[in-house]
Amino acid sequence: MGSSENEFLKRYEIESHDFSRAGNVSTQIKELLQEIGIDSSIIRRAAIATYEAEMNVVMYADKAELFLTVNPERIHIRIEDKGQGIKDIDLAMQEGFSTATHEMREMGFGAGMGLPNIKRNADKFNISSIPGKGTSVDIIFCLNETKQK
Amino acid sequence: MSQYYHSIRIDTEKCSGGMKCMRICPTQAIRVRGGKATIIENKCIDCGECIKVCNNKAIIPLTDPFGELGKFKHTVAIPSPALYAQFGREILPDRIIAGLKTLGFDDAIDLAPKCGEVSFAIQEYVREYKGPKPLISITCPTVVRLIQVKYPDLIDLIIPIDTPREIAAREIKKKRSKELGLKPKDIGTFYLTPCPAKMISIRQPAEKGKSNLDGAISIADIYGPLLTAMEGMEKGNYRQALENICILGIGWAMVGGISRTLRLKNSLAVSGLSEILDVFDDIERGKLRNIDFIEAYSCPQGCVGGSLTVENLYISYNKIVQLIETLQYEKIKACPDIREVRKLYKQNYFHIEGKFEPRPLIPLDKDLTKAIKKRKKKEAVYEPLPKIDCGACGSPTCLTFAEDVVTGEAHVSDCIFNFPNRFSTLAQEMLDLLEKFAFIDHTHNNPKKE
Numbered sequence: 001m002g003s004s005e006n007e008f009l010k011r012y013e014i015e016s017h018d019f020s021r022a023g024n025v026s027t028q029i030k031e032l033l034q035e036i037g038i039d040s041s042i043i044r045r046a047a048i049a050t051y052e053a054e055m056n057v058v059m060y061a062d063k064a065e066l067f068l069t070v071n072p073e074r075i076h077i078r079i080e081d082k083g084q085g086i087k088d089i090d091l092a093m094q095e096g097f098s099t100a101t102h103e104m105r106e107m108g109f110g111a112g113m114g115l116p117n118i119k120r121n122a123d124k125f126n127i128s129s130i131p132g133k134g135t136s137v138d139i140i141f142c143l144n145e146t147k148q149k
Numbered sequence: 150m151s152q153y154y155h156s157i158r159i160d161t162e163k164c165s166g167g168m169k170c171m172r173i174c175p176t177q178a179i180r181v182r183g184g185k186a187t188i189i190e191n192k193c194i195d196c197g198e199c200i201k202v203c204n205n206k207a208i209i210p211l212t213d214p215f216g217e218l219g220k221f222k223h224t225v226a227i228p229s230p231a232l233y234a235q236f237g238r239e240i241l242p243d244r245i246i247a248g249l250k251t252l253g254f255d256d257a258i259d260l261a262p263k264c265g266e267v268s269f270a271i272q273e274y275v276r277e278y279k280g281p282k283p284l285i286s287i288t289c290p291t292v293v294r295l296i297q298v299k300y301p302d303l304i305d306l307i308i309p310i311d312t313p314r315e316i317a318a319r320e321i322k323k324k325r326s327k328e329l330g331l332k333p334k335d336i337g338t339f340y341l342t343p344c345p346a347k348m349i350s351i352r353q354p355a356e357k358g359k360s361n362l363d364g365a366i367s368i369a370d371i372y373g374p375l376l377t378a379m380e381g382m383e384k385g386n387y388r389q390a391l392e393n394i395c396i397l398g399i400g401w402a403m404v405g406g407i408s409r410t411l412r413l414k415n416s417l418a419v420s421g422l423s424e425i426l427d428v429f430d431d432i433e434r435g436k437l438r439n440i441d442f443i444e445a446y447s448c449p450q451g452c453v454g455g456s457l458t459v460e461n462l463y464i465s466y467n468k469i470v471q472l473i474e475t476l477q478y479e480k481i482k483a484c485p486d487i488r489e490v491r492k493l494y495k496q497n498y499f500h501i502e503g504k505f506e507p508r509p510l511i512p513l514d515k516d517l518t519k520a521i522k523k524r525k526k527k528e529a530v531y532e533p534l535p536k537i538d539c540g541a542c543g544s545p546t547c548l549t550f551a552e553d554v555v556t557g558e559a560h561v562s563d564c565i566f567n568f569p570n571r572f573s574t575l576a577q578e579m580l581d582l583l584e585k586f587a588f589i590d591h592t593h594n595n596p597k598k599e
Binding site for chain 2: 005006007008010023026027030032034035036037038040041043044047048051070071072117143
């Protein structure tokens with residue numbers, strides 16, 4: 001479908017353990033989607049999903065790349081991290097399940113809502129992981145369907 | 150005519166093309182082109198940050214001159230509680246109100262009791278509210294504009310309770326016109342304002358058709374005459390003046406003033422635009438759902454930090470804090486009756502008339518496909534830029550410069566890091582110019598010789 005000419009691509013890097021800058025990428029993506037004129041309810045969902053994914057990298061991975069693709073049909077956000085990976089994805093997807101440390105919870109993170117929250121906000125969601133290597137998450141927002149509403 | 154009214158203008162004669170205003174602008178609404186600053190109207194939220202930093206006083210807040218009073222048959226001054234913070238500790242609101250009455254207004258009223266009532270009304274609203282949180286106060290018009298422009302999806306979090314100044318003006322018009330047998334439009338209500346942003350909330354309210362206020366006069370403009378007027382007055386009874394102060398309302402002049410007097414479990418008081426941006430980002434990420442109420446002011450320390458105030462903002466903040474502490478210590482509670490407020494609340498006395506609508510920034514293009522293409526072009530312009538945000542091109546950041554190139558407002562060669570290219574064009578232009586002058590000189594000298 002969307003030829004590369006009509007497609008906007010951008011790559012971002014997310015640093016691990018960098019709590020002070022966590023959220024920067026989701027803010028940049030939010031502003032970018034505003035410039036393109038995406039519906040504000042989609043932007044809100046995209047910002048929340050990206051932020052949760054960013055926090056997952058900051059807390060659990062070693063580092064990650066985020067690939068943003070926007071074309072007239074959809075927004076695709078893919079995050080590939082290098083790190084410990086997830087042993088049991090079904091378990092990780094359960095609300096309230098978390099492997100966060102005590103310190104992370106003290107800061108208000110690690111409520112076990114991250115992945116479920118991403119899934120809830122996305123139109124399409126996919127996750128795959130190789131324990132010991134890393135995790136990839138695909139978050140997709142459809143642009144046509146909401147337009148027809 | 151422009152779509153939006155703004156309370157800030159640039160005096161191009163005074164403007165020397167300095168970059169301070171452009172750098173400080175929180176919404177990147179200022180450009181400096183051809184040695185003069187200009188404001189991009191749909192990005193400006195009238196915060197007044199640029200007014201404070203301009204060395205040449207070339208950015209002018211548009212408030213009303215005193216002369217406007219003549220248009221009305223009866224005039225009432227409604228000072229922002231921030232005015233009370235502008236004078237020494239021994240000068241209490243009673244004396245300031247008395248002083249105002251000698252300055253050409255037919256009357257002046259103390260807004261603090263109305264602020265107190267609105268505090269109670271906010272408390273009622275927050276308690277009854279069942280939707281997503283946190284709720285945000287509308288006291289600061291800049292914050293409302295910021296939400297409309299930059300955070301349109303937070304608009305439903307704005308508390309639909311009107312400001313004390315608007316409610317007071319509405320009631321004064323109603324009451325005085327009856328008492329004096331005049332039409333409401335003959336009663337002039339003037340807000341004495343600590344900032345230019347209140348001016349736009351009067352000229353172009355964010356939610357309704359028309360403000361109940363007829364104008365705003367800058368505190369800085371009235372300060373001198375008021376000081377002189379108060380000097381000649383009798384001091385009056387200090388204790389009595391103290392007992393007239395509404396402890397709930399006096400705090401509206403500063404950040405935290407509403408929250409500290411309300412019985413709300415979880416509230417945040419934020420001041421300063423960059424801090425507000427951080428907090429609003431967090432709300433968007435869903436991080437602050439456990440907070441009930443956010444009180445936000447674009448000026449540091451709240452209204453006492455407004456660009457049209459006179460006293461140092463920390464001193465004036467301190468004056469209000471000490472006044473509240475004194476009232477607490479003396480157990481003085483000149484507060485509105487909460488049962489009375491609840492009655493009025495049920496009659497929608499406090500609710501805003503209209504509804505806040507989002508005013509999101511205009512995208513690069515209305516057509517999604519074209520907008521994506523333009524955003525790609527912006528990225529292509531941005532990539533080779535030095536990304537040091539030097540501002541020499543006249544745009545505040547490299548990213549805004551790239552956008553200006555895409556929208557045709559700037560040219561790639563305006564970046565000094567493209568100087569090698571620019572230099573060759575300049576050199577050619579100079580050569581052309583020299584030749585032209587040489588030619589003129591030549592012809593000019595010739596007739597002389599002949």
